Amino acid sequence: SSELTQDSPMSVALGQTVRITCQGDSLSRYSASWHQQKSGRAPILVIYGENNRPSGIPDRFSGSISGNTASLTITGAQAEDEADYYCNSRDSSGNHVVFGGGTKLTVL
Amino acid sequence: QVQLQESGPGLVEPSETLSLTCSVSGDSMRSYYWSWVRQPPGKGLEWIGYIYNIGSTHYNPSLKSRVTMSIDTSRNQFSLKLSSVTAADTAVYYCARDLHTSAFDGWFDPWGQGTLVTVSS
Numbered sequence: 439s440s441e442l443t444q445d446s447p448m449s450v451a452l453g454q455t456v457r458i459t460c461q462g463d464s465l466s467r468y469s470a471s472w473h474q475q476k477s478g479r480a481p482i483l484v485i486y487g488e489n490n491r492p493s494g495i496p497d498r499f500s501g502s503i504s505g506n507t508a509s510l511t512i513t514g515a516q517a518e519d520e521a522d523y524y525c526n527s528r529d530s531s532g533n534h535v536v537f538g539g540g541t542k543l544t545v546l
Numbered sequence: 547q548v549q550l551q552e553s554g555p556g557l558v559e560p561s562e563t564l565s566l567t568c569s570v571s572g573d574s575m576r577s578y579y580w581s582w583v584r585q586p587p588g589k590g591l592e593w594i595g596y597i598y599n600i601g602s603t604h605y606n607p608s609l610k611s612r613v614t615m616s617i618d619t620s621r622n623q624f625s626l627k628l629s630s631v632t633a634a635d636t637a638v639y640y641c642a643r644d645l646h647t648s649a650f651d652g653w654f655d656p657w658g659q660g661t662l663v664t665v666s667s
Contacts (some may be wrong), residue, residue: 471651471652475591480658480660483654483655485651486651486653486655487618487651492645522604523590527652527653528650528651533604534592534593534604534605535581535596535652537583537591538590540589540590540591
């Protein structure tokens with residue numbers, strides 16, 4: 439299968455920790471990345487290669503992998519973290535990219 | 547710092563061809579994979595395809611019959627053509643670059659700001 443399945447909409451209290459998951463067969467072979475998209479804005483990369491952060495991304499964002507499930511964890515969520523989060527990876531052929539359906543995160 | 551900017555018509559008639567260009571500034575285009583990604587209003591992201599600096603391409607199988615990508619490194623631009631469009635092709639279209647040189651991972655950074663293309667008569 440080349441699909442990636444993400445969690446339904448989630449909420450987290452300000453300052454608390456939230457984990458968003460992404461499941462798919464291709465994740466056992468190819469690393470996931472995570473993109474954050476705020477309303478009306480282009481996505482930005484927050485995690486790549488399972489647990490690497492591009493320059494400028496706060497260290498409260500982290501990634502992990504277990505089998506065919508990738509996770510994005512936000513430790514100490516801030517109001518500015520409210521956004522849609524998309525996972526993606528290469529598909530089973532290795533030649534294409536697939537995105538998960540996205541998870542809307544609300545910070546309360 | 548590399549920046550990407552999409553340009554093209556915001557309105558395309560049904561059955562016509564959608565044409566967009568992504569202009570790249572701040573870095574060479576060589577040795578990177580360049581992708582197009584779209585997002586219908588209120589929906590998720592869909593990868594359209596990539597082009598590599600020597601012109602090799604791979605397209606989303608669901609769009610492959612209608613997509614053509616090209617690249618002009620001398621002008622620091624790459625382009626997307628999507629033929630026989632319908633209302634279902636209405637979306638914000640983004641161009642994006644893979645993070646590392648000579649690597650296709652789908653780790654897109656940076657992205658362009660996106661451009662809305664509406665298919666309507």
